[in-house]
Amino acid sequence: MTRNYILGRGEQLIEKISAPERGGPKSHPYSIEEARDWLLPKFRQIAEHLHELPSAACPQDEAVASLVIHPAYLAKSYYPRDFFEFADLRVLGSRTMPLIPRKVATQGPSKLTSTAEFFVASTRRNFDKLPDLVAELDVDDPAAEQLRRFEDFQDFTAESKLRSIPDGNRLPWLEVVLHTGSVKSADYIIAGFRNYLKGMNISVDLDRRLHVGNLCFLPLQAPRGMVNEIARYSFLRVVRGMPKLRPPHVTRSISQSVFLGPNAVPSGQPIDPGLRIAIFDGGVGENPVMNRYVNSWRSPGLEKPAPKYEEHGHMVTGAVLFGPIENPNSLPIPFGVADHYRVLDVNTDSNDDQLFDVIHRIETAILERKPEFIVLSIGPDMVIDDEPHIWTSKLDQLLSGGDILAAVAVGNSGEADQAKGLHRIQVPSDAVNSLSIGACDSRGNKWARAPYSSIGPGRSPGRVKPDVLAFGGSKDEPFYVLSQKSPGEVVPQFGTSFAGPLAMRTAAGIRAYLGAYMKPLVLKALLINRSHRNEQPLTETGWGRIEEDVESLITCADNEAVIIYQGELDPGNYWAAEIPWPDGEIKGNVEIRATFCFACQTDPEHPVHYTRAGLEVVFRPDSRKFLNPKAQLPASETLFGKIKPYATELELRKDAHKWETTIHGIKRKRANKIHKPSLQIHYNARSRGSSTSTAKNVPYALVLTVHADKDAKFYDRVLQKYRQELVVLQPVRIPVRL
Numbered sequence: 231m232t233r234n235y236i237l238g239r240g241e242q243l244i245e246k247i248s249a250p251e252r253g254g255p256k257s258h259p260y261s262i263e264e265a266r267d268w269l270l271p272k273f274r275q276i277a278e279h280l281h282e283l284p285s286a287a288c289p290q291d292e293a294v295a296s297l298v299i300h301p302a303y304l305a306k307s308y309y310p311r312d313f314f315e316f317a318d319l320r321v322l323g324s325r326t327m328p329l330i331p332r333k334v335a336t337q338g339p340s341k342l343t344s345t346a347e348f349f350v351a352s353t354r355r356n357f358d359k360l361p362d363l364v365a366e367l368d369v370d371d372p373a374a375e376q377l378r379r380f381e382d383f384q385d386f387t388a389e390s391k392l393r394s395i396p397d398g399n400r401l402p403w404l405e406v407v408l409h410t411g412s413v414k415s416a417d418y419i420i421a422g423f424r425n426y427l428k429g430m431n432i433s434v435d436l437d438r439r440l441h442v443g444n445l446c447f448l449p450l451q452a453p454r455g456m457v458n459e460i461a462r463y464s465f466l467r468v469v470r471g472m473p474k475l476r477p478p479h480v481t482r483s484i485s486q487s488v489f490l491g492p493n494a495v496p497s498g499q500p501i502d503p504g505l506r507i508a509i510f511d512g513g514v515g516e517n518p519v520m521n522r523y524v525n526s527w528r529s530p531g532l533e534k535p536a537p538k539y540e541e542h543g544h545m546v547t548g549a550v551l552f553g554p555i556e557n558p559n560s561l562p563i564p565f566g567v568a569d570h571y572r573v574l575d576v577n578t579d580s581n582d583d584q585l586f587d588v589i590h591r592i593e594t595a596i597l598e599r600k601p602e603f604i605v606l607s608i609g610p611d612m613v614i615d616d617e618p619h620i621w622t623s624k625l626d627q628l629l630s631g632g633d634i635l636a637a638v639a640v641g642n643s644g645e646a647d648q649a650k651g652l653h654r655i656q657v658p659s660d661a662v663n664s665l666s667i668g669a670c671d672s673r674g675n676k677w678a679r680a681p682y683s684s685i686g687p688g689r690s691p692g693r694v695k696p697d698v699l700a701f702g703g704s705k706d707e708p709f710y711v712l713s714q715k716s717p718g719e720v721v722p723q724f725g726t727s728f729a730g731p732l733a734m735r736t737a738a739g740i741r742a743y744l745g746a747y748m749k750p751l752v753l754k755a756l757l758i759n760r761s762h763r764n765e766q767p768l769t770e771t772g773w774g775r776i777e778e779d780v781e782s783l784i785t786c787a788d789n790e791a792v793i794i795y796q797g798e799l800d801p802g803n804y805w806a807a808e809i810p811w812p813d814g815e816i817k818g819n820v821e822i823r824a825t826f827c828f829a830c831q832t833d834p835e836h837p838v839h840y841t842r843a844g845l846e847v848v849f850r851p852d853s854r855k856f857l858n859p860k861a862q863l864p865a866s867e868t869l870f871g872k873i874k875p876y877a878t879e880l881e882l883r884k885d886a887h888k889w890e891t892t893i894h895g896i897k898r899k900r901a902n903k904i905h906k907p908s909l910q911i912h913y914n915a916r917s918r919g920s921s922t923s924t925a926k927n928v929p930y931a932l933v934l935t936v937h938a939d940k941d942a943k944f945y946d947r948v949l950q951k952y953r954q955e956l957v958v959l960q961p962v963r964i965p966v967r968l
Contacts, residue, residue, distance in 0.1 A: 234786040234945045236756075237956040238747060240795035240932065243808040247910070250804070250863055257335035258378055259302060262369050265378035268332075270361055272383035277357040279385050286429050287463045289422025294322060294351045294409070294464045298382040300331055301345040306839075308379055309920035316373035317360055319350040322409035323444065323467065323835030324919055326616060326690070331381055346838040346919065349386060349409060351465070388461035393470035393615055395457050402454055403472035403582035407618065408446040409465045409835065419465045420446060426463050430456055438586055442623040443834045449583040467835075472582045473612035475574070476656065478512065478542030479642050479725035484705050487713070487721045491559035495519055498563065501963055502742035505566025507550055507734060508601035510592050511608055512539025513572035514547050515714050523551050524568045529591040532575040539574045544714035545723060546607050549731035550738075553778075554673070554701060555710040555720050565738040566603075571595050574608070585610055589621050596628050602750060603741075604636040605734050606658070607727035613643060613654040614689060616837065621658035623834035629663035632829030632929035635750035636664040637734040639726035640696045641684040655684040655695050662692040662841055662891045663829045665754050669702025669729035670775050679770040680704055683726055686769040691841045691889045696772040697754075698761050700736070702729030732778070733757065739780035745962040751827050751931035752796050756783060758894055759825035759933040760792075773825075773894050784959070789941050791948040793956065795932040799828070801843075801915035801925040806850075809907040809934060810956065812947035816901035818940030822849075824869060824909065825894045828930040839919035843928045844889035846912040851899060853906040863910065870895040888914070901938065 260268075280293040297319075303310075314321060329345045367374045396402045408423060410416030420436060427434055432452050439448035449472060452460060461469050500523060513535040514526055524547060551564040573591040578584045588608075596604070610621055629636055641656030659666040669683040679685075680702050688695030703709030703724030711728065713719035737753040748756075760783055761774030777783050786792050793810055809822065830843035849869035856864055870893045909932075915925030938944040949956070 234788065235958050235960060236784055236786060236792040236794060237949070238794045238959045239955065239957045240793040240807070240934065241797045242955045243810065243952075244795065244805050247804050247806045259300060259331065259333040259335045260378040262374050262378055265380065266364060266374070269377060269380060269383055270364060273361040273364060276383055276385060277354070277360065280354050280357055283462060283464065286422070286426045288354065289418050289465070291353050291355070292351050292464060293354050293357065294349050294386045295357065296347045296384040296386045297350055297380055298327065298329065298347045298384060299345050300379055300381040301329065301343050302335055303379040304346060306916040306919060306921050310376040310379050311920060312372040313376040314350070316367070316371070317352070317363065318356050319352050321918065322349040322351050322465070324348045324838050326838045329381065345381065347384070349467070351409070388458050391461040391466055391468050392457065393468055393617060395454070395469070396471040397454075400454055401451060404450045404452060404457070404469050405472045405620070406448050406450045406469050407467045408448070409467050410441070410444050410446050416446070423463055423465070427460070430459065432456070432460075440586060440590065440620055440624070442620065442627055443832070445618060445623065445835050447586070447620040449586050451583070468617045470617070473585065473610040474582055475578055475585060475588065476609060476611035476641060478538050479727050480538065480542055480545070481723050481725070484724070485708055485722045487719050488558045488710070490519065490561070490718045490720060494559050494561050496561055496563045500564045500566050502566050505738055505742055506569050506601060507566055507603040507605060507738055508595070508599065509543070509547050509550060509568055509570045509605045510573050510595070511543030511546050511570065512536060512574040513543045514570040515540050515544050517544060517712065517714060517717050519712055519717055520548060520551055523564045524570055527569060527571045527595070529571065529573050529595065532572065534576055535572060536574060536576045536578060539578065541714045542607075542727065543570060543572065545711045546605065546727055546731050548712040549709070549728045550605055550735055552712070553732055553735050554703070554728070555712070558720050565735065565742040569599070569601065586620065589624050593624055593628060596634070602634060603734060603738060604634060605731050606636060607639045607730050609638075609641070609659070610657045612657050613652055613684070614657055614660045616689070618834040618837055619657045622661050623832070625658045625661045626663045626832045626834070629661065630829055630831045632663075632751050633749075635734075635737060635753055636661075637730040637737070638664045638666050639730040640666050640668045642682040642725050643684045644679070644682050653685050655686055655688060659684070660688045660692055660695060662832065665698070665733065665757070666696045666772070667726065667730040667733045668696035668699045668772060669724070669726045670699040671704035672707050673701045673778065677764070677775060679766060680724065682724070683729070686772065689837060689840070691891065693890065694768060694772055694892065697892060698733065698758055698772050699775045700729040700733040701778070702726050702732075733776055736776060736778055736780065736783070740783055743780060743961040743963050744784060744959050747959065749796060749931070751829060751929055752794055752933070754892075755825045755827040755931040755933040756794070758827070758892065759823055759935055784961070786945050788946075789939065789944045790935060790937040791945050793934045793936075794959070795934070796930065798927040798929050799911070799913040800927045801913050803913065805911045807909040807911060807932065809909065809936065810948045810952050811904065811907055811936075812944065812951050814947070816938055816941050816944070818901060818938065819898055820901045820904060820939070821937040822869070822897045822907070823895075823935040823937070825892070825933045826930065827892050828928045830891060830928050831926070833918050836919050839916060841889050841891060842915060842917055842925065844914040844916075845893065846888060846914060847893065848910040849897060849907070850910060851904050851907045853908070866910070867897070869897045
């Protein structure tokens with residue numbers, strides 16, 4: 231039987247095009263005079279408040295305040311650079327805040343929405359002078375025009391910096407985040423914090439601090455009653471209770487265990503001996519069943535392994551190699567080799583500050599070993615909040631090049647208190663450059679999110695989390711893995727700790743069969759594109775449950791074509807990506823399923839402007855149809871959300887997934903309404919919420935599935951028309967049905 235393998239080199243169907251015309255002049259909610267009259271008393275009031283801070287809290291006499299942006303000016307093109315330079319204000323970072331603006335430029339009343347507040351630093355003397363400078367500012371000055379982009383000017387209060395401070399512990403461990411700003415040397419800020427604490431008889435170990443972007447993260451043990459005073463330090467952004475490592479999800483006696491048959495273990499090499507999958511966990515221990523497929527590594531300085539973490543790490547590794555064991559008499563041949571990095575030891579549980587050491591060990595191993603595939607089923611026992619976390623920030627930084635596929639378990643908090651938000655996905659599965667995996671309860675046709683699997687949404691960007699679900703087991707349908715305590719025993723388990731490895735195993739299978747052409751971003755996009763949805767909300771399932779069968783993932787039905795595009799996009803330009811469409815009549819309906827994935831640098835100090843890249847993608851189904859005779863481009867339709875002509879930045883964030891690193895959409899149409907269809911792509915670049923001229927190219931992958939309901943020769947017709955552009959991705963190794 232001839233197989234229709236998926237098609238590659240779709241990037242040969244992409245061409246650069248001219249930028250379309252943009253919208254008309256901007257409507258403003260406030261006049262310059264209105265804005266100045268509102269802000270002047272605020273500038274005076276905040277300047278007075280800043281003098282109430284202790285001198286030690288203001289290194290080099292610098293203090294920090296908050297400038298709130300009107301929601302109409304969230305776009306990078308409205309970044310008030312001229313005003314910041316005029317006022318001698320240095321932007322340290324930003325965050326999202328809820329707001330009902332005093333006025334809006336559109337029709338209708340003001341409504342609750344979200345906007346950005348910028349944290350700005352300067353000397354207290356400069357803050358004193360600011361009201362007089364603004365009062366004398368000429369209305370024709372660009373800085374004056376930008377005044378109306380501000381909704382408010384506020385204190386950056388100590389109370390607003392506190393997150394989840396534990397009540398029961400008199401001397402808790404804390405995670406402190408400092409703004410180090412964009413200055414060349416931030417040593418005075420860090421040294422100032424040490425001196426500020428010294429004045430309160432609190433010591434801090436600065437050697438354990440970690441830097442990401444313009445933030446400094448450090449562990450601190452301090453009296454509970456002094457946390458508010460600590461938070462008064464000007465450059466302190468957030469202080470939260472230090473979470474512990476989430477406990478290993480090891481279940482006992484949910485059903486009967488079984489034992490491997492005498493010849494169950496494969497004797498040969500993995501399908502691709504050069505394919506290596508890095509697993510960061512508690513160790514793997516000794517087990518003759520899978521030792522030939524595992525390399526064990528230990529981070530320097532670790533003490534002996536903790537038994538419960540080692541058991542967890544062993545089972546996670548087994549899930550990567552063999553998946554859920556269906557036949558105890560014959561284990562499948564692994565797709566590649568598992569490199570297990572032990573990053574936990576007996577001290578991990580007993581000391582609350584160990585999370586800094588663990589992520590540092592993971593970072594060191596990734597930088598030194600440069601793995602292409604990573605499985606992470608451990609992390610802080612902490613649901614996401616509105617502030618950056620060291621694990622997420624570090625992971626996104628390490629994955630920003632797009633050359634690593636990381637499967638990260640979302641956690642098992644799905645049955646926790648929803649009223650308190652404790653059911654949400656856990657750090658670091660909110661990373662935008664990772665593939666975040668939740669768990670479903672069955673491999674059959676009737677499935678649902680497993681009740682324990684943590685629930686989205688994530689932050690924006692990164693709203694759709696989990697990205698996908700994979701089978702993680704349940705009490706009724708366990709995930710069978712190899713036991714560590716009893717070699718040869720196969721034990722029933724469930725948890726997202728096993729869903730993540732299964733998703734990675736599937737991706738590794740695709741890579742093993744199709745070779746190096748299937749880069750990490752392509753694998754991510756293909757898993758999402760070919761996932762299956764049911765009626766559950768997006769917050770529970772993400773884009774759907776992955777297809778486990780590798781052969782199904784790399785082949786097409788006769789009436790469909792799957793096309794892969796990959797490469798790099800350079801900032802500011804527009805492209806038209808042709809959607810392969812055969813000549814001649816096509817009857818019935820057609821479904822077009824598109825998935826874009828890219829990786830990019832991030833700005834953790836700007837959660838509201840976190841990603842430095844965003845794609846605006848417009849679907850143009852009919853090259854003959856124009857909105858009006860003078861239109862430059864064919865009419866567009868929705869594919870990735872509700873795209874409106876000249877949509878506002880807020881609408882784009884909510885509806886079109888702008889600034890998301892993964893966008894996915896499905897469109898069904900009558901085939902006779904489609905003619906030479908295409909996607910218009912624009913790569914928008916920014917840095918710290920502002921336009922930038924130094925943006926880097928971003929690696930991307932686009933997977934398109936075009937399914938024609940009534941055309942049994944659709945694949946052949948596409949292949950015939952595009953035989954010079956597209957290539958059939960023949961397996962470099964012969965796939966076998968497992």
